[in-house]
Amino acid sequence: MLEVIDLFCGAGGMSCGLRSAGLRIRAGVDFNKLSVETYRRNFPRARGVCADVKDVRAADLAALLDRRRPFVLAGCPPCQLFSQLHRASRPVGEEFGHYLRLLWALRPDYLVFENVPRIVSYKKAWERLLNRLRQLGYHVTFKVVSSETLGVPQKRKRLVLVAAKSEIILSDPDVRSIKTVRDAIEGLPESDFSIPNHVTMKLSPANLARIQATMKNGGRSKMPRSAFDDSYGRMRWDAPAPTITTRCISFSNGCFGHPEYDRAITVREAALLQGFDRDFRFVGGVWETAKQVGNAVPPPIAQWLGENILRHFRAS
Structure with a gap:
């Protein structure tokens, strides 16, 4: 069985x-x-390890593995590190350098991550990563995918990368598997404190009036092409959700209004729209858990990547 160490794991998407x-x-x-x-x-x-990557020793991570088994190093430095390195005059940013240090020391059988498509525009860091992988003898494949074609009920474009010690090809997504907001969150009550992370954010009087005046099922409270045409709107039941962000529980920070109820979506609903299971629980306050959800890798994307890796491993 393939084993996994997940760097920059966040909540665990x-x-x-x-x-x-x-x-x-x-x-x-x-x-x-x-x-x-x-x-x-x-x-x-x-093992959940709370540490900055610069303080992590490769030997400590290796000790958690059965080195008789092949393993996957998952996770990618946050996009901000690529951005900082792209602008920096020094050869490599500190945290990015420590990521490469662990990669070099651990020599995983597979490397896998996903990130925003614009990560490739940070050419200095991106080329540094690809060159290091080639130096280690990896074959690399990457592509931009649309989350909704991989079973995520949400519009979200992501760059995915897999590196292996022999040529690997990512399968094409199944466009027939597109899911909608209805598939993900229909049936959840307007408010129920017994459901983990299903907490309703209180709206200001102005925003309450605004959402009450907004047509249900996809309505917008602002005219199109206005300064806020991407905010103050409701999701549509029978379409994928807009991209879930770290501010996804705020009606004023995107089209995060519930299709029917006069409120923004809850953290639980946001997690379902990211593709998490209903029993996955998030620890922390409302804003902290919303941030965990918005920053997470949508699990169906990771599952598709894992299935591609397993297919390659079994054929090798």
């Missing part, structure tokens, strides 16, 4: 999808304490 594909999750590493608490709660058989 990547690990969640790889686990669903049949990989064994050994450890997740992140510097955010509450994200790691979420990770530990949902991956009780894995």
Whole structure:
């Protein structure tokens, strides 16, 4: 069985999808304490390590693995690190350098990550990563995919990358599997504190009046092409949701109004729209958990990546 160490794991979206594909999750590493608490709660058989990547020793991670088994190094430095390095005059940014250090020392059988498509525009960092992978003898494939074609009920374009020690090809997404907001969140009550993370944010009087005046099922409270035409709107039941961000529970920060109820979506609903299972629980306050959800790798994307890796491994 393939084992996984997940760097920059956040709440565990990547690990969640790889686990669903049949990989064994050994450890997740992140510097955010509450994200790691979420990770530990949902991956009780894995080690949740709260640490900055610069303080992580490759030997400590290797000790968590059965080195007789092949393993996957998952996770990618946040896009901000690529941006900082792209602008920096020094050869490599500190955290990015430590990521490459761990990659070089661990020599995983597979490397996998997803990120925003614009990451390739940070040419200095992107080429540094690709060159290091080639130096280690990896074959690299990457492509931009639309989340909705991979079973995520949400419009979200992501760049995915897989590196292996022999040529690997990513399968084409199944466009017949597109899911909608209705598929994900219909049936959840307007408010129910017994449902984990299903907490309704209180609207200001102005925003309450605004959403009450907004047509249900896809309506907008602003005229198109206005300064706020991407905010103050409701989701549409029978279409994928807009991109879930770290501000996804705020009616004024995107089209995050519930299709029917006079409120923004909850963290639980946002998690379902990211493709998390209903029993996945997030630890922390409302804004902190919303941030965990918005920053997460949608698990269905990770599952598809894991299935591609397993297919390649079994054929090797």
